[in-house]
Amino acid sequence: MVVLATKLYVEGDARERSLDSLRSLVDNELGELDVEFELGVRHDDFPSVTIEGEDATVARNVLREEFGEIVPDLESGETYAGTLESWDEDGIVLDAGQDKGVRISTDELGLGQGSAIQIRERYGLVQHMPLRFVYGGDGDPSRLAEEEQDRLYDWTRGDGRLNVNSATRAEVRATLNRAGHAQDYVTVERIGLLEQSVICTEDTDPPGLLASVGEYLPAELRCVVP
Template structure:
């Protein structure tokens, strides 16, 4: 069994479509292995894949490598190691990630330039539930119900919880490109269909999958991200932000 660092928080038919899509994504990843699987959702919304068969361990490792893994409650986070959590909230003090336990990344440890966290969220086009990598700085073994804030004192410093370098690099790369629109609450197929329906198929390069229902629309040169967002916004009941 592996718990992936992506959530399914949709309801009704949308939830069913998302989980059907997740089954296909697992098939693409491990379908050639000697393994059987079922896809489900934990009470906290994280996607769980139960695997069996001769290659189950190989399959678990492959899925964890692609999606990131939420550590078991009885193991907890490991100090100094990189983990993945989903973006849950933000305020002037920092951002909060869900990594199976609540993780607080202080504002000074974001490493994404000037501005308070809400300004950073807007500037980099971050949406709720976006999977993000962080380096845990708290005590080893933080478990569900704990709040992982950083050093033993809970403050900033050399041991504070911070965004991983790879995460910072990814977000800065977004800004260097031609522009993006990030979306949650929709599968990649739904976002592509929406872009086509709105008549913008030629205005984008691709739709990049960030999580099961978090996507990034990569704009073509000359496409105005705010204009694209305005055009497709009425078709998608989603949170959307621009990267310009």
């Protein structure tokens, strides 16, 4: 079984649609392999995938690579994935499936000046988005992984983004198109099952896009402005 490092936290019909979306994503990743899989959702909203078949080991590795994995125990110095749970002036807390969240202080984010709240705004970090980190343990502080720092820095060098949670990629695309913004974005990049990043065109103003589509999306929206 693989516990995926992305959360399924919506309810009702949205939960069923999200499960269907996840089932399609997993099926696309494993379609060429000789396996059967079954989806479940843990009490903490992390989905689990039980895999059987000749290529089960390969399939588990494919899912770990694509989604990241929630593991029962964290080892000092190793890189893991968690989801953004909370934040304050002094740092952020990631949910990595442990009883207690993994706290990363502002200094260990490696994302420039300002408080963790200001950094969250600058990089458009929406709640529940997956982030990779290096676990401290043994008295050492945990820190954001270098690959994550590089990804977020790259976001600020592009043409701007609008990050969204609580919606699948298909739902975000449909909302943008219905609101008349089909020409205002390049693509919708999936950063988690229910966390998406709308990559704007060169002429699109991310805050303006947020103002236009915000009423249609019952979600948290954050802009990345280059």
